[in-house]
Amino acid sequence: MTPSTRRIPVSSSHVLDLLKRNARKLSFRKGRVIFREGESSDALYVIEQGIVEISALIGPRERRVFATFGVGDYFGEIAVIDSKPRSATAIAKVDTVVSCISRDKVWRMFARSPRLLVTMMHGFSQRLREFDHRYLQELLQHERLALVGRFAQSIIHDFNSPLSNIGFAADLVSEGDATHKEKTMANAIIRRQVDRMAGMIGEVLEFTRSSRRRVVLTMTSFDQFIEEMVAELRPGAARKSVAIELKTSPPRITIPLDRHRLPHVFSNLVRNAIDVMPRGGRIMLNFILGEREVIIRVEDTGPGVSPDVLAHLFDPFFTHGKSHGTGLGLSICKRIVEDHKGWISASSKRGGGAILTFSLPRSAELAASKRRKGSKNGSDLPEKRVKESSRRGRLGSRLNI
Ligand SMILES: Nc1ncnc2c1ncn2[C@@H]1O[C@H](COP(=O)(O)OP(=O)(O)OP(=O)(O)O)[C@@H](O)[C@H]1O
Ligand SMILES: [Mg+2]
Structure with a gap:
């Protein structure tokens, strides 16, 4: 559950009163959509009862849940502030009651109560920070995985040389007239190549672990x-x-x-x-x-x-x-x-x-x-x-x- 940065502080009782006076209560059954991404945004919501999940499509079929909010949290404020269509979908996770305050009213309230504006902006910046942090983590993970992929490619490529040396050594000993010296040498070649390949795998692990061996x-x-x-x-x-x-x-x-x-x-x-x-x-x-x-x-x-x-x-x-x-x-x-x-x-x-x-x-x-x-x-x-x-x-x- 998102911390209190998304909540109007109880100490701001006049802000809460202001919100309640200007809100209309709406009920949503479990699974019902409160708003969808792409819809025009016309209201801010405060959860009176229940849980709301915020998600967005991140591919043609994939939907990602970005946040889950509970009683006292508000949501839907970004689109109200920038007047752009909703960028996410809000769904009631359980039977939920929300206070819905229209955009016009929100703006009028901002004009009357700078404290409300500051509280909302604080929550807004906190949300951006959380998003930045999560985005960075995902980016790092993505880069790590891409790196592993590139290393896998590189190691396959680098295995060519030791593998062909092993092949050569195997050919050498399989010849009927191979001398004892040649067999010993082929054996040594194979041993070294195997060690080298093990070393290369170690290199990959070393790079991807980002710690130096x-x-x-x-x-x-x-x-x-x-x-x-x-x-x-x-x-x-x-x-x-x-x-x-x-x-x-x-x-x-x-x-x-x-x-x-x-x-x-x-x-x-x-x-x-x-x-x-x-x-x-x-x-x-x-x-x-x-x-x-x-x-x-x-x-x-x-x-x-x-x-x-x-x-x-x-x-x-x-x-x-x-x-x-x-x-x-x-x-x-x-x-x-x-x-x-x-x-x-x-x-x-x-x-x-x-x-x-x-x-x-x-x-x-x-x-x-x-x-x-x-x-x-x-x-x-x-x-x-x-x-x-x-x-x-x-x-x-x-x-x-
Ligand atoms: N002896 C060389 N003569 C001319 N260009 C070279 C020579 N050695 C390296 N290069 C250039 O340097 C680039 C980087 O070399 P590096 O070994 O790091 O990567 P790569 O050979 O491209 O990839 P990989 O090593 O995975 O096959 C090469 O793509 C090539 O253009
Ligand atoms: Mg190279």
């Missing part, structure tokens, strides 16, 4: 991680005539990584590059080792990114030039990299080709501490100080089918 950093051999990563991504890229090349070898260092979430960054960047190179091309990985961080540069031979697109690249749901893009890929990458206390940026080469660059702190303390302000993009590595890591052989090339 804590990053789980474990000291990891970076070069091994990259080699495994590339080995996983190459078959899918090769199927789209895209070659993944290591321009420099991943440095042999041990750094704090979230092994479940970081692969998502690589797969999103690679998939984006593949998407913009429908006729095939190259994706080149460069690694730059600094004192405090390792920088990973992912370049492609696609068309590059125009400045207006560049400005929104990391915005959630920003997608451009794709019919099925959710626009979440890069915003998720940014989040994951930043959860590692690294940074990510994008640029475009003059002659075409995009460059996505991100950093990962080398030490657990750095990864755990807040990113230092003042240094460009959080990096303390001017180009001159960086040292390129040396080229090494890669386990991944075995999988380049």
Whole structure:
């Protein structure tokens, strides 16, 4: 039941007297309509006995109840004030008696009793506030559900890559002459993909819960991680005539990584590059080792990114030039990299080709501490100080089918 803001305060006895003197009593049986939406509005009502439900159509068939009023509450005042047709329907929920005061009388009473006007306006503003609050709650819920829908779309899309890797691994072991080593490798691929998919589901839950999952950093051999990563991504890229090349070898260092979430960054960047190179091309990985961080540069031979697109690249749901893009890929990458206390940026080469660059702190303390302000993009590595890591052989090339 709506609180007393809809009631004429008993203390305003002269207002009540005024209302009663000017009202005519009307009785409505349970279920009878007092007024309908769209009807011209000619009166204000005060409930003497019973309960009144206010509802409106919110679709061709759907009716929503907005309020239920009881004894002492008034209703129907908005249309009386603005003289527009009723925007809602009032129905007696039980046998009900109301005092009905015509619009002319209401206006005359306003002129005579500013107190009545103030009381009504107070109730009116309270009602708008309640409506605003409810509308906001519904909007938030609606947005949350829309977000879940978009994430469902994104996760289905993101499952493509691990699923095709699992398929590849399954093919590998089903070949009669598969060696023990190949079987072990296929097994490892499947295990990692399953973990990755579980991680992706976690991402969705994390986003929709709007609370951030804590990053789980474990000291990891970076070069091994990259080699495994590339080995996983190459078959899918090769199927789209895209070659993944290591321009420099991943440095042999041990750094704090979230092994479940970081692969998502690589797969999103690679998939984006593949998407913009429908006729095939190259994706080149460069690694730059600094004192405090390792920088990973992912370049492609696609068309590059125009400045207006560049400005929104990391915005959630920003997608451009794709019919099925959710626009979440890069915003998720940014989040994951930043959860590692690294940074990510994008640029475009003059002659075409995009460059996505991100950093990962080398030490657990750095990864755990807040990113230092003042240094460009959080990096303390001017180009001159960086040292390129040396080229090494890669386990991944075995999988380049
Ligand atoms: N390597 C690239 N070259 C050119 N444009 C790119 C590249 N990577 C991303 N983009 C542009 O950035 C946009 C946003 O990328 P993002 O990964 O966030 O979303 P998406 O790829 O559109 O959707 P989804 O990741 O769900 O498939 C893309 O739609 C594309 O226009
Ligand atoms: Mg993408």
